[in-house]
Amino acid sequence: MKEKVVLAYSGGLDTSITIPWLKENYDLDVIAVCANVGQDDDMSKIEEKAKASGAIKAYVEDLREEFITTTIYQAIKAEVLYENRYPLGTALARPIIAKKLVEIAQKEGAKYICHGCTGKGNDQVRFEGTIAALDPSIKVIAPWRIWDIKSREDAIDYANEHNIEVVATKKKIYSVDDNLWHVSTEGGDIEYLENEHNKDIYKKTCAPEDAVDEAEYVEIGFEKGIPVSLNGEKLSPIELVEAVDKLGAKHGIGIVDILENRLVGMKSRGIYETPGGEIFYAAHNYLESATLDKDTLHLKQRLSLEFADLIYNGKWYSKTCKAINAFMDETQENVTGSVKLKLYKGNIKPAGIFSDHKLYDQSISSFGDSELYDHKDAEGFINLFTLPLKINAMTQNGKKMTK
Template sequence: MKEKVVLAYSGGLDTSIIIPWLKENYDIEVIAVCGDVGQEDNMKDIYQKALNSGASKAYVDDLSEEFVTETIFKAIKAEAKYEGKYLLGTSLARPIIAKKLVDVAHLEGAKYICHGCTGKGNDQVRFEASIAALDPNIKVIAPWRIWNIKSREDAIEYAAKNNIPVIATKEKIYSVDANLWHTSTEGGDIENLENEHKNDIYKKCVPLENVCDKAEYVEIYFEKGVPKKVNSIELSPVELVKTLNNLGAKHGIGVIDIVENRLVGMKSRGIYETPGGTILYEAHNILESATLDKETLHFKQIVSFKYGELIYNGLWYSKLREAIDEFIETTQDNVTGSVKIKIYKGNLKPAGIFTENALYDESISSFGDSELYNHEDAQGFINLFTLPLKIKAMKTINDDIINQIAVGEYVE
């Protein structure tokens, strides 16, 4: 009986050529697994394409709900970003897909999992770190690290020689990753930092030049940090993200063009579209500003940076990520309420915070008189707060005088 390999299959350029390549180079049965994380592909076509390409069996499973509830909502509560900008759309999907690959490998008795990640990218680490955490006995086959195909142009030629239909062309050679949360575009002409990215690169968002001229308001309700309603209508997790994606996209929200530091040591440029996610992060941030105390908020910002780094580096199934989640959950106890946002031409403007848990007190914060705050009390606070500065200054002045005396320059 032949050994089995479970292939992370998308139907794109890389995985389309991997099936025949595996069969050419290994005496092995290929089982294709496509995790639907909201990439809006025709899953029936992908299923059939996998079989037509030589897979003995194909699994196509909807993982969208798990994607949102198990990774996206946790990232929102943490407000996790990589290098302060990237909302981790690709990174958040990988642990969910990897878990499905391992589950199918166990079901089918497969000893191998194969992925189509390049040897220069982050995803190879994310998949393999997740697989190692879930089942360290499974071996990984990574064609891009061992075959003679060295570029996407080579891959397109291999597909043509083997009569494998692919969408990518040498003229439009972008590498695109799409899911419910975002779309990322890399490669092609944007690899030259001097080139402005073209508007036709967008898959989700309307270019700013073409957005609607009318402002729009949206109100999002959170319960302990988890978004539940949009404009007072309770939605399922997937529908909530879709609704905000549609709203943000038509106003040009959530497009970033960044040069990031990849885990594998090089810099890369990517165009990311995360319309709904950008709105959710902003709304959650606004609500936290009113409901978290200063020390907790500031420490959470430090933790958020590390949390984003862990996700980006493929360490979702690490103990540290789980431990940080425990802290984050505690911070969300009072993050309940609604945030109203005005959306206009790529911008988000706070338009109201509605919560019973606000630590903001208008009677204290107002510039007017307040029984709870005496202006005169600030004098004593400032005296104590500035005491270390005064001591340092006095010490510096005295040291200067001593030095001047030593060299005979001091004049009283």
């Protein structure tokens, strides 16, 4: 009996030719696994196509809700942004996909997992890091680090030689990854920093100048940091993400053009569209500003940067990520309420924060009198707070410290 390999399969050009390549070069039975995380693909024919390419079995797994509840919710709670800009759309999906690959490999008794990540990207580390964390006994096969296929043209020629039906052409301008949370676009003219990216590449949102001319008010409801409702209506995780995504797209929200530092050492330019994500982040940020105390909020902001790095680097299943997630969960105990936002041509403006847990009290923060705060108390506080500064200045100037 042949050994088995589980292949991360999309039905595209690269993964379609990987099936005969694995059979030729490793003499393995191929089990194709397509993970649905909300990408814009026709899932109805995936199984048939995989088997036609030579797979002995094919799984099509709907991971959309798990993707939201396992990683996207945590991203919203922490407001993670890699290098303060990238909402980690690709990086957040990879741990869920790789986990499913491991589960199916264990179920099928497969000793190998194969992925189609290139040797230049971050995803190879994300997939293999997850596999190592969940089942280090599984061996990884990464064709792009092994085979002689060097280009899209080579891949199409290989498909034709092996009678693999593909709809790809030899002209592909951009590399695109999409899911429920985002779309990323790289390659082509984007690789030249002198170029403004073309708005024609947008797949989720639109350019702000092309957005509708009327502003729109929306209200996002949260329970313990998790978004649960839109305009007072509770929706399922998938329904809510899709609905808010459409709102963001309608108003030209969520476009990021970033030159980022890849884990593998080079810089890479990417155009990211996360219209719903930007709205969720903004709403959460405003609600949290009213419900978290200063020390907790500031520590959380620092840990969020570290968290983003860990996620970007494929360490979702590390002990460190687990600990940070626990901290984030603790901070969200009182992040419950709703936030009203005004959306208009790429902009998000706060229009109301509503929560029974807000720490803001108008009677205290107002310039008027308050039972809890006396203006006269500030003098003694400032004397103590500035004492180290006074001592340092006197020491430097050689002056004697007196009462």
